[in-house]
Amino acid sequence: MNRIATVFAAFGRACLARDDTQQIWRCHVRGRELQPVCGDRVAISHAPALGPDAAVVTAIHTRRNVFARAAQHRRKVIAANLDQVAILVACEPSFSDELICRMLVVAELAELPAVLVLNKIDVDARLAQARTMLEPFVALGFPVIELAACLDASPLRSVLEGKRTLFTGQSGMGKSTLVQALVPEAEVRIREISSFLDSGKHATTGARMFSVNPHTEIVDTPGVTEFGLAGYNVRNIGYGFREFQAFAGQCRFADCRHLNEPGCAMAQAVQTGQIHPRRLALYQRIIEAERAATSKQSH
Ligand SMILES: Nc1nc2c(ncn2[C@@H]2O[C@H](COP(=O)(O)OP(=O)(O)OP(=O)(O)O)[C@@H](O)[C@H]2O)c(=O)[nH]1
Ligand SMILES: [Mg+2]
Ligand SMILES: [Zn+2]
Incomplete structure (x- = not known):
């Protein structure tokens, strides 16, 4: 019998999905072309031979959006069908505002609203510094x-x-702590997920989705140290810097990449205080880094 279910954890060729009657299915994925992720709506077919709650994923419904990054030049879809992204940073350990910009590029291009969460404000010796970093x-x-x-x-x-929110951020920012605080039974759920997906090992990587209440979901993800934008070109990345749009088309050169070109409208906007200097600097750093990564790959 066929059912529709929502994936709340996925790992390799396996995923866990909940159908509309709240029943949980241990799903196996056949074939390489299907790669379900958290948030996916999937068609599943009961496979009683594999167990009373076993099913096979037969199709993934069209995704309304995805949050993806590049890792070692492979696009890695982290989750699908989201309403917003929460980028976690903390007073300690220190965080990278470049990573925030990279995540904002992806959110912006996926048309996902983003909210920043500054965690660990109890560490008050570091609070002022963290707030300064977030000013732009x-x-x-x-x-x-x-x-x-x-x-x-x-x-x-x-x-x-009322939304489905993806938590992203560097390791140690407190994503999982926040999930535990919002979903008291999260620990139990995590154990259930681990026991199925990686036969008990606690180190399952990958996103997991939890319900805060029947219409509110949060997706915990593993911390990232790099957040590649391979697959996005210079124009895309520029589009991910929302304040640049007001000056788009005003550079002297139509193909200006806003790096060091004469007559660059973005550089002028920094001079007049309309673009934060740190944002242009981070944009340039991201463009250079992505270009270096791309040329390394093609050699
Ligand atoms: N002082 C303080 N420590 C916190 C707070 N929230 C989390 N921590 C600590 O920060 C550390 C990292 O928290 P995690 O929740 O594991 O961080 P994470 O973002 O899930 O990290 P990864 O799973 O590696 O990506 C843990 O030791 C937490 O106890 C907070 O509000 N204040
Ligand atoms: Mg965590
Ligand atoms: Zn320019």
């Missing part, structure tokens, strides 16, 4: 929610309500 993003209008996940996650609740 605040100026762009991105909401910044400050909290201490280990004390009180409630400042984020209204932002999450």
